[in-house]
Amino acid sequence: MPTLSAYDGTRLAYRVSGDGTPVVCLPGGPMQDSAYLGDLGGLSGRLRLILPDHRGTGRSETPAETSSYRCDRLVDDVEALREHLGLDRMNLLAHSAGANLAVLYAARHPERIGRLALIAPSTYAVGITVTGDDRREPIRLRAGEPWFGPASAAFETIAAGQATDGDWAAIAPFTYGRWDDAARDHYAAGERQRNEEAATVFGSEGAYDPEATRAALAAFGAPVLLLAGEFDIAAPPRVMTGFAGLFPYATLVVQPGAGHFPWLDDPTRFTTTTAAFLK
Numbered sequence: 001m002p003t004l005s006a007y008d009g010t011r012l013a014y015r016v017s018g019d020g021t022p023v024v025c026l027p028g029g030p031m032q033d034s035a036y037l038g039d040l041g042g043l044s045g046r047l048r049l050i051l052p053d054h055r056g057t058g059r060s061e062t063p064a065e066t067s068s069y070r071c072d073r074l075v076d077d078v079e080a081l082r083e084h085l086g087l088d089r090m091n092l093l094a095h096s097a098g099a100n101l102a103v104l105y106a107a108r109h110p111e112r113i114g115r116l117a118l119i120a121p122s123t124y125a126v127g128i129t130v131t132g133d134d135r136r137e138p139i140r141l142r143a144g145e146p147w148f149g150p151a152s153a154a155f156e157t158i159a160a161g162q163a164t165d166g167d168w169a170a171i172a173p174f175t176y177g178r179w180d181d182a183a184r185d186h187y188a189a190g191e192r193q194r195n196e197e198a199a200t201v202f203g204s205e206g207a208y209d210p211e212a213t214r215a216a217l218a219a220f221g222a223p224v225l226l227l228a229g230e231f232d233i234a235a236p237p238r239v240m241t242g243f244a245g246l247f248p249y250a251t252l253v254v255q256p257g258a259g260h261f262p263w264l265d266d267p268t269r270f271t272t273t274t275a276a277f278l279k
Helices: 040-043 071-085 098-108 130-142 148-157 164-170 182-194 194-200 210-218 236-246 268-279
Strands: 003-005 009-015 024-026 047-053 090-095 113-119 224-229 250-255
Touching: 009 024, 009 071, 009 090, 024 040, 024 098, 040 047, 040 224, 040 268, 047 071, 071 090, 071 098, 090 098, 090 268, 098 113, 098 210, 130 236, 148 164, 148 236, 194 224, 224 268, 250 268
Parallel strands: 024 047, 024 090, 090 113, 113 224, 224 250
Antiparallel strands: 003 009, 009 047
16 A cells, blocks of 8 residues: 655655546545545446545554644645646545535645535535534435434434434444445444544544535535435535635535435436546
């Protein structure tokens, strides 16, 4: 697995999958290693995917300073990777919490991005709040599912601020378009791939300046794709409409029947949409 040296000497690992136009793919979690992305539903058959493990995750080294896990400080790791790859400009894809890092990078280095794809993106870096009602909208679409009753009850417990670990596990089916064996396996693996200490630091105080980031994105000249899942309670389509409005040149695509991992729910639709944009 190839590596590079970050600004502080931490060795960062990344993997490469496929051929063609290179795309740097930032994982979410936050601070989950890139293994959960797989080959993004076969996107590596159309593009050359470069999938880094954030510091302290996967095969990347643990840094000496844990404060370097903070999202705004990870921007320098993304820039180090771009320089290491020898790309004057790069296409950037980010999933979930990784979108916070991507938009901070776009705000700081707009000239270094060719195209930006945000997949089921988190909104903390731009100061958009996702309310309980925003999440209930896609939840209602799942009412016919056999697991709906316990999952819905667990969601309301979480919304009331009384969550237990069991409640968070119970709402896992809402994260996927289909709660089948493949989804269960993906969820179980993801729980083992996250650096919980790093995740706590990732969005800690000082990580975000939403007003400044939104101002920078308003002047961002590159094309942007926001891809949301119809069923996604983490990045509900209604909220994604507002997110897309922060960019001058953004297209919002809502993938039918998809949850938070749209490449698992309909690989063909996901790869066709994403590859067409990034090429």
